[in-house]
Amino acid sequence: MAAKLADALADRLIVPGYSKLGFLLRRGGWEDLPANALRGKRAIVTGAGSGLGKATAAGLAGLGAAVHLVVRDAAKGAVARDEIAERVPGAELTVDVCDVSSAGSVRAFAAGFLAGHDALDVLVHNAGVLPPERRETPDGDEITLATHVLGPFLLTGLLAGALRGSGDGRVVFVSSGGMYRAKLRDDDPQYTVGEYRGATAYARTKRMQVVLAGLWDRELDGVAVHSMHPGWASTPGVTDSLPRFAKLMAPLLRSAEQGADTVVWLAAVPGGRAGGRLWHDRAPRPPHYLSSTRESRAQRERLWAYCVERTGYSPAPF
Template sequence: MSRALRPLLPVVDTLLDRAVVPGYSKLGYALRRSWWDADLPADALLGHCVVVTGANSGLGRATAAGAARLGATVRMLCRDLGRGQRAREEILADCPDATVVVDECDLSSLKSVRAAAARLRDELPSLRGLVHNAGVMPPERTETDDGHELTVATHVLGPHLLTAELQPLLAADSDARVVFVSSGGMYTSRLRTDDPEFHEGTYGGAAAYARTKRMQVVLAQLWAQRLPGVGVHAMHPGWAGTPGITDSLPRFARLVGPILRSAEQGADTAVWLLGAPAAGRTSGLFWHDRRPRPTSYLPFTRSTPQEAERLWDYCAVATRG
């Protein structure tokens, strides 16, 4: 792109973001990519380990594959070992020299999270990246064996506990990163610390999803304050043609199908955050297409520091062993 046009790029980028449809689609990705700096070097993660949850399909598999292409040893945390192994074989077909290991872990189960974290601590000297990608959108309110609503257990409590359990490994790497894969849908929701598990009102899968994705963004900010030296970020992938959209929101997927991003395009920023120097120099930001974004556009969705701390207290109590 010509040097004369570069001053206009922030304006164009902001317009794409505020317009939503072009910015979240593959059109926005293609346009922004044309003005990005060079991609990360092929050995950006060589010699380092990255953990990706929900890595058997969609954005998780694309993130795991992207990290493997950058030289990382990848630990795929999957609830279904069979699906995880099939995803591993697909990644190795593309990156035959990569080291990819499948670990069993159900993020909605505190017992399963603790067991997976213990195995990782026993087997790894350090951890460069932890990507919280596992996600669900149940059609009706469901509780886990721990007694927590399934969406908040998978998106918030499991990631919170896993981050806490893997702190020693993250601290052992001089440039560690933690990435929460959120959603642009969180812009429609405020932080609900008064009813985090959707006991009140009429339950809806999309509403619960948006609530917990808002929680993830705030939780990333809280962990950024508590993990000095670690780049902790949240990001959203835009609209990608993954099971999270095609299976859970079929009408929406049919409506915007021609402009949905690929899983690789949706996962691009998560992979970039694992290796980009800019992501190591900052912490607590919310990213989309390799740029920090506002966490709120509407006044009613802004949370106070007191509400954020109540979220931390809720997570601490709910995940206490």
């Protein structure tokens, strides 16, 4: 009981829970995953060229999974693949090029994957952006919405059959603790109203990921769909987009491996865990701490309908 209270307090105080202090506090009570927990399994990790994505890919490969590193830059992906192969000798690693913010690129990647594979065991939505100013994709979508929401929505839908074919399929959305300060903006998903701020766009779309994880868990029978947040990790995404924060918090930032730990655990823990929940450091967390950020069922369903409309994907009704 005391340990649970300390854990909850650390989470609500943010700095102790999100920094490496929280990870070190909690890991003592964790059981090691079986060495070959993912032997014979196949996984896809988007944004796998660096940071949390690369650490996740390495962690999955280390447990025996065949891993597809989905990246925008083939050269960067090849470097990541070689680094992981050095750490995990004999790992089956494939570099696939896909711009998750582009519907056409997502469709092409999914078609190529399905042409060679009937089943998919793990899908990790990790690709992310934090732009300094508002910009749109060639499809006409705001870039953070396209990368964090529309692309993952479409990819999940296109791979739904393969995930069901696994018999134990798992999907993980890598969200952010920053979403706690954002409410669901189903009324302005493209962020066209008000002064644009990259950090606000990031938080809004990370909130959408948590909502969509719950909706997808209802949609995909037999597939557990999770969201998680990694805390504060020292990754290129943080150091490049938030340099002042990264410099100030440098002594307390987690390693990429510590940030990715819960993703790997959710993908590999025997027996799985109930989907539709938000996780941090291997424990379910409340999706809201503030009543002002709570969304209604109608808002959640409007977000789903909007994603269907923008991506052109029509899954079966709930």
